[in-house]
Amino acid sequence: MEPGTYVPYKYLPVLILLSIATVFGVGGLLINRLVAPRKFNPVKFIAYESGNLPSGEPRERFFIGFFLLAILFVVFDVEVVFIYPWAVSFDSLSLEGFWVMIVFILLILIGYVYEVLTGALTWHRK
């Protein structure tokens, strides 16, 4: 390796924990496979629907509200992602850097109020 190459050596414990956790999970499944009984019965492999035979498609159309939430989440999560670096470097920011972020948060708040008023967050509509 060339000198000066960035080596993320601090992440070594993370990698080790990741592999131990995977080995724990997969190993447990292997032991389970070895010792568990296997008695074939076709009824066992039917999707559970309170004892009835499954009716219709399992992945039905679902309420569009879930999708709307996911889109709103992206907007707000990006906002939070922008807040973190600002919060970390707060001490070295000028007065302007402070107010820019406040204005940004206020803009997001205006958008939030607009969403609430259009009823995007209202689950039951009359």
Added chain:
Amino acid sequence: MMDFLFIFIKTAVVLSIVLFHVAYTTYAERKIIGRAQARMGPMEVGPHGLLQPIADFIKIFFKEDIVPANAERFIFKIAPIIVLVFTLVNLSVIPFDRNFMLADLNIGLLFILAMASLSVYGIILAGWSSNSKYSFLGGIRSASQVLSYEIALGLALAGVVLQAGSLNLRDIVLSQHETVFGVYAIPQIIGFVVFVIAAFAETNRAPFDLPEAETELVAGYLTEYSAFRYALFFLGEYVAMYVMAFLCAICFLGGWTIPKFITEILPFLEKVPGIIWFAIKVYVFIFLYIWVRATLPRYRFDQLLLIGWKVLIPLGILNLLIIAFIKRLSL
């Protein structure tokens, strides 16, 4: 090489201690809820049922692992491993004591938030791949619930990052110890409350355990799972509870330190090892989880989203703005 071995042993020790705690948390939960409902809880295996978690753990290996005929086999099989691995990996950045943490990352808090988001994938994939209506609805619900509350959680933690000026969890505790109160829970009381409520929702615990609401969705995304795959989800959920308790203790309750105004009155308390204070704070939070589960009824799904979006997010932003203005004025 010695270094590698040392880290390996350290990791194994942390992992086994946490898994041991998880096992006995299930026992504590059954005992406490039993007492809350005027029952005894588990009593048969060992004195006062103390060996119950071990018996459960052994039993789960001897159960048949069923993969439904219509399931997407590969995704169905790896989903529980995704959940477990990405919750366990959070343990690597937690400072348990002044000098005891596995990986001293300077982005510790961000790492935990990232991994918490990744473990949601396991839940969605489990719900989708089972090819069952209950699982599908449970997975969708869980996804939108966790996404909604992640914003509130992130905003509450942004207040902590702002006040501490660092994302490293050790630095957060150290700068917290320097403040007047010694804990961030007092100046950031709004953020603390938001964090606790969001933590309950993030881990799918009562009163927000809608993805596995047994009266309407049987067991949610867990419906089609059995044997050790089921146990992996179960372990994942409890480890996530512990991760949230660790985060709460570190970011709001002072981690392994106790406030200076207490040690000034009672100086001998400084001799107590930090890990004990940390453990007490974590146990209190875990007890809170169980206590709430025994006490509160479950919310309806639209109520849950209403709390998340219309109460917690504005409060989180308010908390952030208050802390920002206080810090700006005191510069």
